[in-house]
Amino acid sequence: MSKFIAIASGKGGVGRTTLTYNLGVGMSLFGRNVVMLDLDLVMANLDVITGLLNPDVTLHDVLAKNRSIDECVYEIEQGIRVIPTGIHFETLRHINPKYISWNKILEEIADYGDIFLMDMPAGINSNIFEGLPENVEMIIVTNSTMTSVADALKIRILSNELNIQIIGFVLNMWYDDGFLLSVNEIESILEVPMIGIIPYDREVERSMALGKSVAEINPSSPTSNALMQLTAHLLGEEYKPIEPDKEGILNRLKKFIGMLPD
Template identity: 35%
Template sequence: MGESLVIASGKGGVGKTSVSINLAVALAQLGKKVTILDADIEMANVELRLRLDGAGVSLHDVLAGKANIMEAIYDGPGGLKVVPCGTSLEGLRSADQSRLGDVLRELLEKAETDLLIIDAPAGLGASLSALAVAQEMLLVVNPEIASVADAMKVKATYEELDGHLLGVVVNRVTYDEEDLKIEEIEALLEADVIAVVPEDREIKKAASYREPLVLVKPYSDAAKAITKLARDISDNKYGPAEGHKEDIVSRLLSGLFGRKKG
């Protein structure tokens, strides 16, 4: 069974999906078997950024019971495997979100992957199933108080679920006077900042090309920061998640949906 890493944020607009995609590709470029799954059931866009929109079977179909998870895996750029969520309103209406935890566990058991990266929806409520399944979490914030304050809630919830916080990525850093300092962010979150990704105009360009930044502009400042993070993770610099073996999905879903999963 592969390892799992959820990439989460307390609010939208912090660049979480960009970090998720580029980190996943960077790890794949290092020789890891990496699968990225878009768990943002309502506002998915990983497939749009990777030219996989309209690919066919999606996570929506799996959650609706119309397909199995292995049918929803596609080849992405740089050796990456991708599970698109689906973007149609019809797919969203038919998706049974309470099945997400079971589907993620099945993917981890059956897919030939070293690492499953789960791009979680922004915020707390919608991301709970993804947080519960993942062995480790990477928290993405911007250097502003509102972003960090919302991230504190996500971190606290994940720790209640016995998850291991790999670290914090501070994204879109401009080094303006108004930005929170790294040490201030670490103090507020009581966690280590393990990557600082600067604001980089090349990110928007890559997004417009619908290509990962680490492939089209690998020597840009943001790409270099993410590639360094990938190397550190690959080298196990931050240590494995210890003791996170308890199946907490059933307990969580019981609270969310009023019934326990078998």
């Protein structure tokens, strides 16, 4: 049976799309067939992050009744498929969000994967939320700022009203600062469990520039280990953190200063 996970945030800029991509790659490393679906009809970024620049057919074309959903399913790596949303506003003008059957679209792509990660638009779009399948589970993404958590609370309230099951929240791009909200404070506000803390790391920006996941760029980094630990938790798998190759680093340093032959 297919598993649908909606990745949602109340506020933009909290790293929701980047988290979706890294979770998708992580799940594929555990042997799952993953489909990442961009549901942000206006400010889509999943195509950029996954390297699908200017795809021939996008979800915009499907919703405008011009193409079939099968035409915009792209396999970017073995076990990883992406359904991108277009960035052309002229196509968007022909789409009426009130008449989109999200359930029908998700039914039509159900055979493409085991797990479907849906990158939701920031904020509250009741049409999309109400159109999610009954068995969907939701992850709320937030930062430690008061505004981010306040907007995340609005998503939690809407999800409860629509009977959407919330797995928990992910504290993304975290760094230690006494002026930010603590995990306990955020849990108290949102009244859902924290399922992962992803530290702020410039490696994320570097991996995005290279079109790779953090796990592929630096598997032993704290951020990579945190992402893979979260992935394992969602899949019910075991994950042993990868320790930095200290011996390898030492040998490279010795070679650099001439203590070891090349």
